Amino acid sequence: MRKPFIIIPILLLFVALTSCEKDDICPGDSSTTARLYINFYSSTNPENPKNVFKFRVQGIGNDQVLADYNAVTSNKVYLPLKTTENQTQFRLHNDYAVNNNGTPEDTSDDYITGNEDIITISYNTKLEYVSKACGYKTVFENVTITVEDDGDKWINYILSTTDNEPISDENEAHFNLFH
Template sequence: MKNICLLILVLFLTSPYGCERDDICPETTPTTPRLIIDLYDFTNQEEQKNVFDFRVQGVDNDNVLPGYNVIGATNSIMLPLRTDTNSTVYKLHINYAVNNNGTPDNPDDDFLEGNEDTITINYSTEEVYVSRACGYKTIFRNVTLLINADSDNWIKLKESLTENQSVEDESTTHFNLYH
């Protein structure tokens, strides 16, 4: 009986039901890409320009995008796009600070400082098979970026780097924003 159990175990481990190398998706495998935006100087459009005290938050989302509650400077943004709809909306806030109005123990009278612009990214999605282990990834076609106008936009101009912009990988910039 012991030999039969051992034989069944050996057969199971060597059968197609055992783990194979391609059952694990390597970290280096490209998955659903993020939208890459570089920030440039509006007056000298060949030169990248940092934004300071930068915060990115999705609209209708109370959470700040991880890595984008920056006290300091950045000149490039990588934004995840929603795969369950054909648009994603973000609030991009520069010179972000919370003013406690002189009452640090009372958050009810706190207010935000800085300048917030809202961008809307529209696209169509396409599911692409990667592998058995990794499954599918989403790529984005016909991507457009709109800057929602307000009375004090810090983003002055946008530029798509290709016609009929698509987001298939994270190897190149997709849009430039000038401020």
């Protein structure tokens, strides 16, 4: 008669343990909000990738310099887009340098040399559910890029490689920049 009293709690404990879900952890390889991926090419020979020397990227509106792109040599760039707005702007510098005006101790008279172009990236955003642990990611749709013409552009033109498909991952380039 005591066996049913022991079996029932054990059975209830077994059912409770086997029906629990494991902790839902977002894996590192999970899809997240993609950055805009741009490759650089020669405008005179469009089939050839072309480096930008002393390349620097600075956000406009937050004035943040992207750490991976501060006076480096590169033939591509990954740009984070604002997820709460429909537009992001960046200053792209070619041959970036700071001239200290012969007074290295006095930074008040320093000025930037090189060629700066300002790009404006316009888009629509859409939230896409990833999973319970990962939540949502932002997908960018109808992405366009314009280059401000200051009379001294180093960027000749930018072409989409995705035929205006939504940007949801950064495994393949979304745009090609020709200079």
